[in-house]
Amino acid sequence: MPKNTGTPIRGAKRAQFNIFSRPVNGIPATQTFRTALVPILWVDESIILPDEFVEELTGRLLNSLRLVDIFIPVIIAACGLVLVVGAGFTIRAFYVRKSVKKTDTVPVDKTEPALETQPEPETQPEPRT
Known part of the structure; x- marks a missing residue:
């Protein structure tokens, strides 16, 4: 795998097939076998x-x-x-x-009188007849 890319440039797949070997009753030749896992076939494929x-x-x-x-x-x-x-x-x-x-702040002189305003004439609503 190159350092900069992280892309694999080589690939492989491997498989191994195994069988158990053990003594079989009735077959005297297998009585000396120990129980073991014995590989019988290997498959190896690779690509670059x-x-x-x-x-x-x-x-x-x-x-x-x-x-x-x-x-x-x-x-x-x-x-x-x-x-x-x-x-x-x-x-x-x-x-x-x-x-x-x-x-914006303007000091207010308290000695001067405030502006006089004319009172608004009071109007009362007319009674309903």
Whole structure:
């Protein structure tokens, strides 16, 4: 398995068939057998990918890894930029709000009389007949 791709380039499957050997009553030749598991058949298949397939896999996978190596710093830089711009807008909004609060408050002079307002004429609803 290559280090960078993690793609298997060699595969194998193996099988083994076994039988139990034990003494059989009525057959004197088997009386000396011990009970054991005896292999009788092995099957072994394997494959190795040709070099052109390995190069194709490596090329496809490593090109993707190279793109990821490029995009990760770009994404981190973009997130950092958004963070800095957002912090700047937040600080600016804080100071703008603070300055608006200072300019909106007008001291009231208690010695001057308040503006006189004319009372509204009272109107009563007409009685129903």
